[in-house]
Amino acid sequence: MSLQLYHTTFSPPSRVVRIIVKQLGINAEEKEVSLLTGEHMKPEFLSINPFHCVPTLVDDGFALWESRSIITYLVDKFAPGNSIYPTELQARAVVNRWLFWDAGTLFSTLGAYFGPIFRGGSAQPEMAELFKKKVAELDSILEKTKYLAGDELTIADITIAVTITTATAVGVDTSELKNVEKWLQQVESDLSASTWKDLVIDPANSLGTFVKAKIASS
Template identity: 30%
Template structure:
């Protein structure tokens, strides 16, 4: 059975799910949703996700929204082993912790900037929003000073979730490699991964270019 994934290329959350589908060899159908045209607000889409956000995944009779729910589901259902999302309770807890960190810190602070520009036409980024992102970079540096990857010494779905945000965010709010060497090395390493090249790079560049072209 083919998974249906409702997508919008500039969305980091969507791109993380596309990368996961590639990593886990998930057969999927990509169904584009034009957010700027309001297709996420149609009655048909709202039946799938009342929160009117992408991604939305349909796998048989299961409908899931929010990438932080979709990524663990894909790993558990389609992963050939548990390296990306460990079954060991303590190791899994660390991955979950970093997925939540992405949801409430990295992604949320990025969306405070990019979402407003894309959806409302806003043309400024307040200093406090920049400072909040830079604080997120500081948190990343602290975590990556302890382990090679964000939730341990091997790559997991938490890295994929954060990677999809950082590839576009760091083109808008620059990441100082001298100030954040561990984070910079982590990012440059994962940007070379085939799944990132295939399903993240173009959308990340598109979002960054869109925001940068509109912000004074």
């Protein structure tokens, strides 16, 4: 078996996949791709992923990109039946709903806030406000349940925890939302201290320092 994970340290979706790989004890060879030096646009990488994005997984020659499709594939292949991605139809549908909500709404709103600075544009403060509104909606959900999809930690919690901690690091603060804060502490305590530090907080803070400096100088 040969499993390679192409990733970038500061990329939030790459970090989500690396967390799941670590949580499940999957033996994957991690290969850093430098977006800053344009490695992702080189023919070698384009031949693997013509959409030139990280994370990209290659499983015995089968290439897959999009972090949420990668993590669901990894659980189904290496840890079928694990409560982190339930198999019961409706329980799985709820987890999938949160993953799609993150992709289509929450993370994309955050990306719309700071993404333009990587393309020569400026941050869009109204997107930061919209992001906070979305997290406030999440806060009301988390008033009723321990995790996003009920009583068990799932890949949706890990994915959305990475989104929200990335937001905090780039200066979009939602710490006044007490249920979200309590849930984040719960997710932190479910992961190992090294996972939280190395794959959640430290890289988010490095990205945050870069983004905040760019915004301040624009």
